[in-house]
Amino acid sequence: xxxxxxxxxxxxxTIIKGVSISYxxxxxxxxxxxxxxxxxxxxxxxxxxxxxxxDRANRPLIISFNGGPGSASVWMHIAYTGPRIxxxxxxxxxxxxxxxxxxxxxxxxxxxxxxVNPVNTGYSRMVKDKEGKxxxxxxxxxxNADIKYLAEWINTFVSRKNRWESPKYIxxxxxxxxxxxxxxxxxxxxxxxxxxxxxLVSPADYKLYNTGQTVYSSLNLPYYxxxxxYQKALPSALQKKDLLEVLPxxxxxxxxxxxxxxxxxxxxxxxxxxxxxxxxxYYSGLSExxxxxxxxxxxxxxxxxxxxxxxxxxxxxxxxxxYLGIDKRESGNNPDYSAELTSWYHSFTxxxxxxxxxxxxxxxxxxYNVLVSQEPWDRRNDNTREGLRQAMAQNPxxxxxxxxxxxxxxxTYFAAKYTMWQIDPSGKxxxxxxxxxxxxxxxxxxxNEDLIxxxxxLRTFINESLSKGKSAKY
Numbered sequence: 001x002x003x004x005x006x007x008x009x010x011x012x013x014t015i016i017k018g019v020s021i022s023y024x025x026x027x028x029x030x031x032x033x034x035x036x037x038x039x040x041x042x043x044x045x046x047x048x049x050x051x052x053x054x055d056r057a058n059r060p061l062i063i064s065f066n067g068g069p070g071s072a073s074v075w076m077h078i079a080y081t082g083p084r085i086x087x088x089x090x091x092x093x094x095x096x097x098x099x100x101x102x103x104x105x106x107x108x109x110x111x112x113x114x115x116v117n118p119v120n121t122g123y124s125r126m127v128k129d130k131e132g133k134x135x136x137x138x139x140x141x142x143x144n145a146d147i148k149y150l151a152e153w154i155n156t157f158v159s160r161k162n163r164w165e166s167p168k169y170i171x172x173x174x175x176x177x178x179x180x181x182x183x184x185x186x187x188x189x190x191x192x193x194x195x196x197x198x199x200l201v202s203p204a205d206y207k208l209y210n211t212g213q214t215v216y217s218s219l220n221l222p223y224y225x226x227x228x229x230y231q232k233a234l235p236s237a238l239q240k241k242d243l244l245e246v247l248p249x250x251x252x253x254x255x256x257x258x259x260x261x262x263x264x265x266x267x268x269x270x271x272x273x274x275x276x277x278x279x280x281x282y283y284s285g286l287s288e289x290x291x292x293x294x295x296x297x298x299x300x301x302x303x304x305x306x307x308x309x310x311x312x313x314x315x316x317x318x319x320x321x322x323y324l325g326i327d328k329r330e331s332g333n334n335p336d337y338s339a340e341l342t343s344w345y346h347s348f349t350x351x352x353x354x355x356x357x358x359x360x361x362x363x364x365x366x367x368y369n370v371l372v373s374q375e376p377w378d379r380r381n382d383n384t385r386e387g388l389r390q391a392m393a394q395n396p397x398x399x400x401x402x403x404x405x406x407x408x409x410x411x412t413y414f415a416a417k418y419t420m421w422q423i424d425p426s427g428k429x430x431x432x433x434x435x436x437x438x439x440x441x442x443x444x445x446x447x448n449e450d451l452i453x454x455x456x457x458l459r460t461f462i463n464e465s466l467s468k469g470k471s472a473k474y
Contacts, residue, residue, distance in 0.1 A: 003042075004042045008028055030160070032149050060166060061113075066176050081106060172200060176200075177200040182388075185384075206379055227303075273292070274292075301318075304335050315335040385422065406439055407441040
């Protein structure tokens with residue numbers, strides 16, 4: 001059984017951007033209470049705080065979440081922003097012996113960071129009442145329930161750590177994108193906590209994601225181009241160009257030609273259908289025949305299976321299409337497994353278990369849940385996109401950064417751009433949004449070159465969203 005309310009503090013030193021940094025790491029659990037003040041869950045967290053900071057009030061605090069829902073805050077913790085990262089190669093592939101190393105790119109030089117694990121992830125667990133019963137599932141497992149209890153938990157954490165004066169940022173990866181869009185509004189309007197920045201990393205926007213709406217599949221085309229370019233499966237006219245020369249052309253086609261064509265469904269003229277299939281084939285690396293057999297609407301799962309079917313016979317990764325896998329049969333419409341996830345479990349699971357026990361000195365027999373199913377997850381009444389818009393409208397300080405990998409086939413980079421465009425239909429706040437793309441996948445920071453640039457983009461965003469003495473007004 002995990003302790004309800006406990007913490008372990010250790011002290012460390014590292015080198016970030018050539019500067020020696022001394023910091024403390026607090027890892028432990030903090031309760032979630034019901035309306036009567038009774039503990040109903042406890043959340044496991046790790047909090048890094050730079051030592052010898054004279055002006056803590058002006059030092060930013062980053063509150064970090066991963067996604068799933070059902071993912072521990074492990075991925076960004078020990079591969080992106082934290083002071084220690086995985087021992088992996090330059091492109092992000094696992095190497096043995098497993099372990100960790102210093103992260104010379106961590107943003108700990110400019111901000112303190114807390115990594116929060118929602119209920120059932122990491123060591124976070126629900127708590128039984130006096131009768132031995134667990135809380136009702138709907139208390140935690142749904143878009144709005146998740147946002148509500150996490151906002152309460154953040155309030156307690158900020159109070160305990162005396163960080164109310166600090167500029168605050170929330171960062172969420174994948175489903176965490178939905179989470180932090182909603183948290184921005186919940187923190188402002190229910191906890192009276194105003195943010196300087198919201199950071200969406202490879203965000204899953206459930207107004208788009210898994211909706212099954214055909215027109216939105218056009219947003220996948222630029223990703224198909226990127227993945228095919230990486231796998232050298234495009235026609236030579238495109239393949240010989242740099243990726244960033246090709247993508248703007250495909251993005252334009254996806255929005256202005258492909259999306260309207262898909263909107264016509266089965267009533268599209270045969271001549272237009274043939275013309276679209278030819279162009280989509282050119283941009284995707286798939287055959288015209290395969291595209292027509294799918295009525296122009298190409299499932300991503302089919303793309304991962306089909307792209308290299310007649311070349312090497314490999315499947316490509318869902319979350320990062322640089323990764324290759326081997327299926328039992330080359331036939332079929334769906335890969336047998338996710339090649340990239342198996343690679344990531346390979347390196348993350350040993351590293352986080354070793355790191356927490358041996359470096360952070362937090363020891364328990366409770367299983368660390370890297371990724372678990374939280375289904376059934378209540379996806380009804382998803383107003384998170386609108387929540388972010390409201391938070392931005394009410395808070396002139398609030399800015400948004402979106403980071404995506406071009407080879408991410410789960411939450412594609414162009415879908416993230418589309419979400420960004422839709423948040424504020426008035427266009428009056430568009431100068432407060434920044435989009436950054438990277439030449440890797442869902443976890444773009446696994447590739448060392450992108451680890452460097454993505455952290456630098458975070459530093460720039462934090463610096464540019466600080467108030468610097470300016471009043472919060474229009």
